[in-house]
Amino acid sequence: MESQKQFKRRFSFEFFPPKTDQGKDKLQVVRDRLAGVNPDFFSVTFGAGGSTRDRTVETVLNLHKQGISTAPHLSCVGGTRESVAELLDLYKANGINRIVALRGDLPSGMGASGELRYANELVEFIREHSGDTFNIEVAAYPEFHPQARNAEDDLKNFARKVQAGANSAITQYFFNPDSYFYFIDRLEKMNVTIPVVPGIMPIVNFSSLVRFSDMCGADIPRWIRKQLEAYGDDTDSIRKFGEEVITDMCQKLLDAGVPGLHFYTLNQAEPSINIWQYLGISEREKIAF
Template identity: 45%
Template sequence: MKIIDKLKNTKISISFEFFPPKTEEAEKTLFETISNLQPLNPTFVSVTYGAGGSTREKTRDIVKKIHEETNLTVMAHLTCIGHSKQEILSILDDYKKIGIENILALRGDMPLNFEKTDIPSDGCKHASELVSLIRENYKDYFCIAVASYPEGHPESSNLEREILYFKKKVEAGADFSITQMFFDNSYFYEFLEKCEKAGINIPIIPGIMPITNFNQIKKFASLCGATIPEEVVQKFEKYADNPEETKKIGIEFATLQCIDLIKHGAKGLHFYTLNKSDATIKIYENIKDYLA
């Protein structure tokens, strides 16, 4: 089923993101996580795609396994950097063949030592071009999601420019968007206001990253340009040597963040799970009364 159709009939969507595991043991852990999260009845789950297609086959295999062995609606991430259009169409043909109807269309991170000259001459340089390619070749078969960046993409010079790029993706045929993680909701609310003024009216689902390992999240945040408020930094640094307390504080922080988003009319919450279920389940238990 197409995610956009489910979103139209869901008051507040809950969804989860996973990444392709590198080992058999990690894959076993992932599917234990999926089994633990399935009772939460998510609107959809998604599986990421490595830089430059580095997890192409693994992403496809995990998406296929979730599709065939669970009752979950699954969305495959697809990045265009490093792929020719023919390669992209081949990937999409395969997804259509196995019954996948949902794609998250991304430009993708530049692989290490990747140069702009490495982009195939007939490739897509931007996510908007990928969205157009999908629409031109598959019409409405695929529901297409895109990324959005409440604090701007690290390569964008300012938020106004980011809004223009986002609007190009929407005009190309995107159905809905999932945001980059953020830790200060004011950025998200400001972003929504700017989107509305720009005439962007697709559903925009906030991305939530529970902080369970502060050093790890600090690294993620620095790479994607997400701001962690100073008072939050101080709170976590106080318990830098106490993993259990860090996890407890992280769950409390994410719970309050989610409740505030729901109260401000967020249409969904997309959890970056890092292939673990414990923190996400506890946050869900804390906010479930607000989802009714």
């Protein structure tokens, strides 16, 4: 973990682009609530195969104009170099200086991955096309990518993204801090030392959490799963338990010297804000190294 302690901490929140006018109105309220704690940036997701491209662009530019740096997710799956370059030029022209570069997922039924097959190829293309215009974030998987052949291959894949020009990384969410610590230790032995910021998923709904976790390969520890099952439809108890579990995990991570936290908000403000306040992040930042 020593390599991570050298980096200045940053805190961020992730949104997905809303589909409806009602969703846009809700996101504006959420954005205003989260902007009140002065995060370093927001990020906005990009649907499988670019399926939310236009909504992602609209959401990113709208949020960015409101005063807090906003980073679009950019996927190479299903796209061409020309279409990626078009987006990069658009973002550059609008003052965007951070990109979350991902391989992305293929929509159901799509057989071709596009001209750029992997995230390291996307990172390399961004650097070739835009130089140092963008701070490039990439994904990290402490519990390993669900499609990775094995742990060693996954670590090598991450290293390729760094070698291609990635500045920093955001992890898939996890509930076991040791998985993150072990991942960082392995990276240090490979001399890979960019900031790797833990992704944090507040717990608000058990069935949704199980569905998301099964898709992305995030492990829900048995003791957490059993306790959430015991609460059944008692949403207040699930929320309270979730806040306690995630706050405790975040505290352990911060105490160990992680370079920040990235909250997966699912377009909700209160779950992340509550954890933020329990941790006293605003006060902590005043003395952050």
